[in-house]
Amino acid sequence: MADSPFHLFGIRHHGPGCACSLLQALEALNPDCILVEGPPEGQALLEWLRDPELVPPVALLVYDPKDAREAVFYPFAEFSPEWQALRFGLERGLPTRFFDLPVAHRLALDAPGEPLAEDIEETETAAEDPDEVSEAAADPDSEQRREDPLDWLGRAAGYSDGESWWNHLVEERGDGLHLFAAIREAMTLVREESGDDHWTAHRREHEARREAHMRKLMRQARKEGFERIAVVCGAWHVPALAELPSAAADNALLKSLPKRAVEATWVPWSYPHLSTASGYGAGIASPGWYEHLWHSAPERRAIGWVARAAQLLRAEDLDCSSAHLIEAVRLADALAAMRERPQPGLDELDEALRTVVCQGEEAPLRLIHRALVIGERLGRIPEQTPVVPLQRDITERQRAVRLKPEASRKTLDLDLRKPTDLARSHLLHRLSLLGIDWGEVQRTGRSVKGTFHEVWTLQWEPRHALAIIEASRWGNSVEEAATRRVIDAAEHADTLPALCELVDRLLLADLQAAIVPVTRRLEDQAAVAGDVPQMLGAIPPLTSILRYGNVRQTDSGLVAHVLAGLVPRAALALPGACTALDDEAADAMRTAIQGADRPLRLLQDAEFEQAWSQALTSLAECTTCHALIGGLAARLLFDAQQADLETTARRLSLALSLANDPAPAAAWLEGFLNQSALVLLHDPSLWALVDDWVAGLSEEHFVRVLPLVRRAFSAFAPAERRQLGERARRPASVAPLAMTDTAIDPARAERPIPLLQRLLGFAP
DSSP states (O other), rough: OOOEEEEEEEEEEHHHHHHHHHHHHHHHHHSEEEEEOOOOOGGGGGGGGGGGGOOOEEEEEEEEEEEEEEEEEEOOOTTTTHHHHHHHHTTTTOOEEEEEOHHHHHHHHTTTTTBBBBBOTTSSSSBBTTTTTTTTTTTTHHHHHHHHHHHHHHHHOOOOSSSHHHHHIIIOOOOOOOHHHHHHHHHHHHHHOOOTTTOOOOHEEEEEEEHHHHHHHHHHHHHHHOOOOOEEEGGGGGGHSOOOOHHHHHHHHHTTOOHHHHHHHHEEOOOHHEEEGGTTTTTTTTTTHHHHHHOGGGGGGGHHHHHHHHHHHHTOOOOOOHHHHHHHHHHHHHHHHHTTOOOOOHHHHHHIIIIIISSTTTHHHHHHHIIIIIOOOOOOTTTTTTHHHHHHHHHHHHHTOOOOOOOOOEEEETTSHHHHHHHHHHHHHHHHHHOOOOOEEEEEEETTOOEEEEEEEOOOOTTHHHHHHHHGGOOHHHHHHHHHHHHHHHHHSSSHHHHHHHHHHHHHHHHHHHHHHHHHHHHHHHHOOOOOHHHHHHHHHHHHHHHGGGGGGGGHHHHHHHHHHHHHHHHHHHHHHHHHHOOHHHHHHHHHHHHHHHHHHHHTTTHHHHHHHHHHHHHHHHSBBBBHHHHHHHHHHHHHHHSSSHHHHHHHHHTTTTSSHHHHHHHHHHEEEEEEEEHSSSSSHHHHHHHHHHHOOOOOHHHHHHHHHHHHHSSSOHHHHHHHHHHSSTTSSSOOOOOOOOOOOHHHHHHHHHHHHHHHHHOO
16 A cells, blocks of 8 residues: 555554554654544544543443443543544644444444443453454464464564563554554464454454444545545554455445444543453553553653552552662663563563562562552543533532542441531432442441441442443432432332332432332331231331431331331231241241341330230240240240240240150250250259250150251350350259349449440430
């Protein structure tokens, strides 16, 4: 193409050496038109590159507004060759255009199981990119080489892999105008030798259409009279664009393509999601290092990198002296000289830091890799960027509560008694309801009683942009969208526990407009519910709402009304539900009863306690319910001091009578012990009853009951089992240590109360 107006620049996506060489080549060429591989739907958004508030890394997001999950991200870093080419053209007022196949066609053509290049999958990372090293084939007889042509070329040049070869010759140099001719020659050879038989038919057809559309827009630019057209594309495409076939052949490939209506916008991107570790097919191994290459002069590169590592380690209170830095740079220079390289690269600097600064320890090196080699930079877009209204409202809410999105993981400890922290909690819970999991709650006041704290882990990820677009169908503000979303979820929930969880979450999110419709739905479901385990499963979250709702200054009166109708109904139906149960059903019922017992006791409601105690008494005295449930009921009544020792001993004696079958007796004992040996260790009379029962078993009955008893005792803690063994070895006349009745001095007992109130947050 000596006389051709087209000047092809094959680049590697996000390569700083390619970007540097490309700028030199563009300065020398002085083009009158620039074509850049990218989505034509983003053409109107290129003007935003003039705005200083658009700070890379950022990405063009092209999506189907009817289904935001159908989307494509096109990420750019400051050192991306495409980004530099676009800025070069815009700063000089040159016609600068994207010329890849439109996403509108690509989404419509995409077949199930065939993700497109640069497309993001559900995990927000792109699929394999044909311009990246893993797409071309170098040797049809070698599967490994066919997967990575740069590995083939790197090994031919004496390197262990293609990544090291490319970094050394291209990205860490970036100073040769001859680079693009060499890339074109290498890619031509690779495509000729490899073919594309390793691709599926769909993928081959897709790539053919992409390159046909690129050639179509190249012809169009030539027809417009441009004489020096710079074509910036992935290196893989260069051979296909070097010689133009007939326009009719390309038009035949593009004829009658289906399309979707799509929209485009800018979204922030991050270095962790620009890396290959995230799964991004066109990603790079070390975005932070590439940024350092882009900004540093070669002669100062090693010193600057080691100084940044030292600053990072010192911030973490790790030892790193000036002598360490000097020796690390010297070692890196020596390694580079031994390997005949002009200056140290990342491999040499890693080895020097590991040896001198980290002294062989992996932990400091992992810190350097995460914070410097990959980096934690998150891009920024201008406030006026066209986005869905929900995105704008989220940005305003983040600013109002002073929560800045960051690419790194951040721990946030919220004190719910403070207005700002309470507002932050409301925002994070509302976003969670919308499926925007910016934050993950680690600990709440329910698990750390009385602390009134929530501990969140925050990390903003690019995939949240899609989640926001998807959630925007519920409303234009966070509160409106979350309210509609939770009401819709309540209408479709068909179990009491699911509805209770929704009530809990909407109160955590302070969605006042959703309380009435959701609790009314909960009340209706509770009124017709006949499944006792479901009713019991609804009690813990509802009681938690009553106990902790006031911490968040929310009105939980409607929940109290629902609970007032639910508890008596569950208690009344419980005895009947515990008859004719098999062992598996009885074990499930035991779990449900245990789960409801403690919350009801902590609620300290006299009516609830009376109804619940009557139900447990019926179970303890019932002869037709499963023995496991009867034993559990007797134990719960004893623990709550609603059954005295004499009554409990009588029940235990009747259940463990030698006249009873051993299997039900062992099941009753398992329920009564309830995975805790303390009742036996501290009550001599109960110990004597159990001991007499075991001692009175015949050999045949003992063999039958032994597996059941062992199962009951296996749930005890090791220390409890050891204490039981020691107790069993004592003579019968030696009583175990029992709790003694000690007179209590009320005045002394009241002294720690003020301190406990302060610690638990109940201080007046």
